[in-house]
């Protein structure tokens with residue numbers, strides 16, 4: 001019966017009848033297979049066509065998602081690549097996972113795909129149950145509330161608003177606005193629109209909508225020509241890797257940054273723009289895979305507490321298991337790690353967890369997420385548990401990092417600062433031009449990688465990236481490096 005349900009929609013998976021019983025080895029391809037350069041002729045033709053309709057400046061190539069499987073992305077020219085970038089880190093368990101195809105083909109789920117509701121006003125009957133099965137089953141420590149949203153930026157944007165509303169109510173001592181608040185907010189003036197700020201970090205990335213962009217400081221190109229807020233920006237620690245070999249210097253650098261954070265909070269309060277919240281990534285991703293130690297985050301969390309600012313941990317890229325723990329902040333070992341944790345990407349739906357106090361009735365938009373994504377997420381979590389994927393990630397991640405250390409020893413003029421947690425790894429390349437050339441050469445040999453920061457390569461495989469995929473990757477990477485030495 002499954003066979004009939006599935007075949008009209010997903011031709012590549014029509015043979016999957018007992019989905020969960022298939023092992024990944026049987027399901028997946030056995031390696032990359034390249035037929036043309038990338039982008040190939042068909043991709044180029046389609047880019048031209050799409051160019052007539054929209055901006056195609058960022059397009060790499062066109063994909064054949066029907067034929068893609070597991071860790072392998074197939075393009076429209078028939079090239080099959082080992083995907084170590086996974087749609088900017090957003091595919092949790094690989095392409096066309098049989099368990100997800102099953103969710104899609106279950107008639108009981110049909111209505112969730114066909115009828116997209118305005119969740120904030122008319123949720124479906126099973127919504128509380130599905131939230132409990134999916135998002136709440138992996139809620140960060142100390143958080144039992146979650147608000148879904150559509151994407152990462154949308155989640156952060158609304159989380160910031162929740163922090164501002166919370167802060168203002170705290171100032172007022174109650175949550176009833178004055179007449180002056182109500183009239184002044186209509187013309188963008190205080191006190192209705194208070195001069196509050198969010199403290200963010202140099203090198204951070206929190207999205208590209210207006211509020212998020214004011215806290216994004218990874219690349220000028222994201223920010224250019226867009227008005228912004230006068231909000232404080234603290235230095236993010238610039239640590240030396242491997243972290244355990246430079247503990248003293250790194251601790252000094254972290255102390256310097258923390259001191260600066262406190263100075264900025266005091267300065268901005270004096271300027272009449274108090275810091276309502278601090279936002280930070282557990283590992284700065286787009287900004288270059290910059291790490292800090294658990295000690296840094298613990299102290300930062302305490303500083304936020306001391307000054308009455310909310311602490312928002314942006315796990316849009318780090319969340320969902322890639323660091324070997326479900327949330328990267330779990331590596332800090334804290335019972336009370338944050339007031340807000342935002343997510344998207346591997347979680348399939350955007351949103352944010354929050355403390356009870358940060359509940360805001362005025363956080364609202366039409367969709368408020370998408371219940372069909374909760375169905376997929378619940379199944380992704382089942383697969384993660386059933387297949388012990390966090391352990392797999394830890395194991396693959398160790399092998400990957402060991403391999404990167406070895407290559408770094410072999411090519412000291414080319415590579416430096418290999419670093420990572422789980423498979424969330426990165427390495428620095430001599431310079432920007434060499435980095436970009438390595439990315440393209442690797443792609444032509446069937447391995448998809450991403451860049452981040454000025455001259456880093458980041459590794460963002462799916463959670464089903466096993467040790468044998470790591471070895472396959474390292475072999476190709478090693479060949480590419482030999483060409484650049």
Ligand SMILES: Cc1ncc(COP(=O)(O)O)c(C=O)c1O
Pocket residue numbers: 088151152153154156205206207208281285286314315316317318344345
């Ligand atoms: C840490 C972090 N926050 C926020 C975002 C923005 O998410 P989205 O692109 O879904 O708006 C990203 C996207 O890369 C991210 O890495």
